[in-house]
Amino acid sequence: MTSASHGLAGTTHEPDDTGHFGRWGGRFMPEALIAAVDEVAVEYEKARRDPAFLAELDRLQRDYAGRPSPVTDARRLAEHAGGARILLKREDLNHTGSHKINNVLGQALLTKRMGKTRVIAETGAGQHGVATATAAALMGLECLVYMGEVDTERQALNVARMRLLGAEVVPVTTGSRTLKDALNEAYRDWVASVGHTHYILGTAAGPHPFPRMVRDFHRVIGLEARDQVLTAYGRLPDAVVACVGGGSNAIGIFHPFLDDDGVRLVGYEAAGEGVESGRHAASITGGTPGALHGAMSYLLQDEDGQTLETHSISAGLDYPGVGPEHAYLADTGRATYEPVTDAEAMDAFRLLCRTEGIIPAIESAHAIAGALRLGRELGRAGGDPATILVNLSGRGDKDVDTAARWFGVVDPASLPTEEPPPSEDADGAVASGEREL
């Protein structure tokens, strides 16, 4: 079986020396932080060639995080997918409940290697923050997590988890009070603390070398899944699909399939209330080229280059940008990116709960919705069922409040948070309980 370190071995799809994937990526950031990202780049290059580092990464991924994660044949779900076979890559079963731990263990080891004693992170849904708090506890690092105030409300469970793990959680009250503002605060912290602090960026975005390094730590997802599908079915899947916010789980599962020309790669972006409504977070579908948080990529911005407020029921996808390698794959056509609305994602969420006994993260429910749609499109190719590999990037414990409100399965007054998140204010459907679980 492939192990995590194989993800770091180098590929035929690398950015140039300064982190450009075609016209995307690079370093659009303050000079004050260039020395820090240079240090990360140099140390990462050394680490990925250091057998001791690789062995330690593999040991942690196996004995601590629980890799490899299994692939589940979702037969009852597939009955709703036009005859296609749906295979779930179970990143939800990793320690801490999502794919995020893959990257965090790698970067935490790198932090120790650089002799730094403190880590900071941004988080949206809280999954990256929880993973970072976990790794910091394991390795004895001081940890501070920035989280938009809106997200601390809709993901209160994860705030508690981080605090239990010994991390400090700082609610960010500037701007739209969501993930992008948490990133801004993390950068501001890092400029002043870079001597002893590493910024564990949580997605395959930001300045070079983060898009490449984070991708490499997540490539294990696709490497394992490719082996698992080949072994079990004697063939590659027809399509590999994932949800895309910043895009780390998607790039991790896509990347090892880039040279498999027959395998379609599809990323599902958060369309919120619909791309045409303007209330969405689909950067590739609805965005234009721009520079934000360190890299050139697709961006949701107005005609003056001001970042637009985004909307998604999923805090982890509620971000106006996307990793630069996805922008590149979209340009070349090797991967395609399609929108999935809040309602489609929640329908898929319910279906996966009811047919497979798996409560997914709402982020991952976007990928499930996409797979169902793609399955109906592909159907049965010449009698054989089309095979769709879905990255089930996280589990939904953190989303139980949101889902309960959406479906009206509990009296809203009995829920712990005082104000309903804004995503559910809009149509009043929660209070009237008109959706059916």
Added chain:
Amino acid sequence: MNAASVTGIDRLGEVFTTAKAEDRAALIAYLPAGYPTVKGSLGLLTQALDAGADLVEVGLPYSDPVLDGPVIQHAVDQALRAGVRIRDTLHVVEQLAGRGGRAVVMTYWNPVLRYGVDAFARDLAAAGGIGVITPDLVPDEASTWIAAADREGLAPIFLVAPSSSDERIASTTAVTRGFLYAASTMGVTGARDAVSDTATSLVARARSHTDLPIGVGLGVRNGAQAGEVAGFADGVIVGSALVSAAEHGRAAVARLTTELAAGVRGQHTGR
């Protein structure tokens, strides 16, 4: 452009040659366009020039100012919520230049990118602007911008920081025109109680690579600090403290600018 005409870079150079001839540092005052209103910002910037600033930095409000502390974040956020546009910043520059004021724009990179790099250089030069400070654009990614600025006679003003290697200071100063912006400390904008020691060593390192005038920014808040920085730098850049003063109106901006102008002349009252 007529080859014989005076460029923005020339006019920026004069700011520092004049100050040097008077054996003092230049005072550079930052205030964002559109705060508290477009007209109000024009009044505040005019006041700063009248009260002794040699050059103003007109801030172009941006939604994600990662190098700014709370004071400037709050001001630009207010300007954006009131609907300020890029063309308003250009308008403010034009009005200042029209009455003989010297103005550079301080802008994060994405608004320029979206406006169009060539179009921004052209329109800013036409408005009478003389340079642009780009806090999140490093020379490595700036070849298009450097060429556009050069065509229009605008000064591309890049930053160096205490963390910059000598190699990066050399490559940055090689493409900077007008003056070099030295960040006094590792951190975001905001008034501080003391001028950081790292500023003096950064300026000394930079001087071994360039003859460009060096302006020092981040953290200066009063005449005494301005005097201290003037002892080792060619320009003293003040931002957050002026924005705080602006909350109290034009008279407060005038008072602080007068104090700072005395400071860069070594005449501060030692408060």
